[in-house]
Amino acid sequence: MNTMETIQTRRSIRKFRSDPIPEDVLDNIFNAAVWAPSHRNSQPWEFVIIGTETRARLLELYQTVMEPVLSNPDLPEPARKGIMNLKEDFGGAPFMTAIMSRPPQDHLEKMENLPTAAVAVQNMCLAAWEQGIGSVWLSIGGHPAAGEILQVKEGYQVVAVLAMGYPEAIPPAPPRESYKNRLTRLP
Numbered sequence: 001m002n003t004m005e006t007i008q009t010r011r012s013i014r015k016f017r018s019d020p021i022p023e024d025v026l027d028n029i030f031n032a033a034v035w036a037p038s039h040r041n042s043q044p045w046e047f048v049i050i051g052t053e054t055r056a057r058l059l060e061l062y063q064t065v066m067e068p069v070l071s072n073p074d075l076p077e078p079a080r081k082g083i084m085n086l087k088e089d090f091g092g093a094p095f096m097t098a099i100m101s102r103p104p105q106d107h108l109e110k111m112e113n114l115p116t117a118a119v120a121v122q123n124m125c126l127a128a129w130e131q132g133i134g135s136v137w138l139s140i141g142g143h144p145a146a147g148e149i150l151q152v153k154e155g156y157q158v159v160a161v162l163a164m165g166y167p168e169a170i171p172p173a174p175p176r177e178s179y180k181n182r183l184t185r186l187p
């Protein structure tokens, strides 16, 4: 798969097979993260592997947060299906990780630590996909209650929680609007 194919075919996966991700594949995924660019090569990211106990607490929070979302009758069907899958033990993902950005030390880091760590997250998702591993980036990590569950240290920020594994189901690609509609040319 070339880079463009990997970027375009990657989908957010919300239902996984139970097969574990081999260690060497996980190693490649985390290595891909640290090859992301960063200001002054500061590498402002930290990774947490989410174990069974932590995952159970996070799942409880996810289910609670999703309850009112699911009770909205106007929720589009694909979104409902995705949430229903994730509500069941995060789609059965065999592996979960959280990515944090480090506490900023100056104004530049205040602006850039979080987006830099997000670039590392995307590297992970693409490296995973290229090796047949699906992932979904979950917003639950940003919930105030997730900080305590994920034992986030002072000044760190959760950038993403990723559920990962071999896909059980690959959804169709949600449409993209052309970049041409978002483009401004400056003189």
Ligand SMILES: Cc1cc2nc3c(=O)[nH]c(=O)nc-3n(C[C@H](O)[C@H](O)[C@H](O)COP(=O)(O)O)c2cc1C
Pocket: 010, 011, 012, 013, 014, 082, 083, 086, 136, 137, 138, 139, 140, 173, 174
């Ligand atoms: C910052 C961020 C947060 C996201 N949060 C969630 C989430 O909480 N639950 C979910 O099912 N998908 C989540 N997604 C995945 C998006 O729904 C998905 O990327 C988008 O619908 C486009 O689909 P695709 O990734 O398959 O191309 C998130 C993606 C990003 C980048």
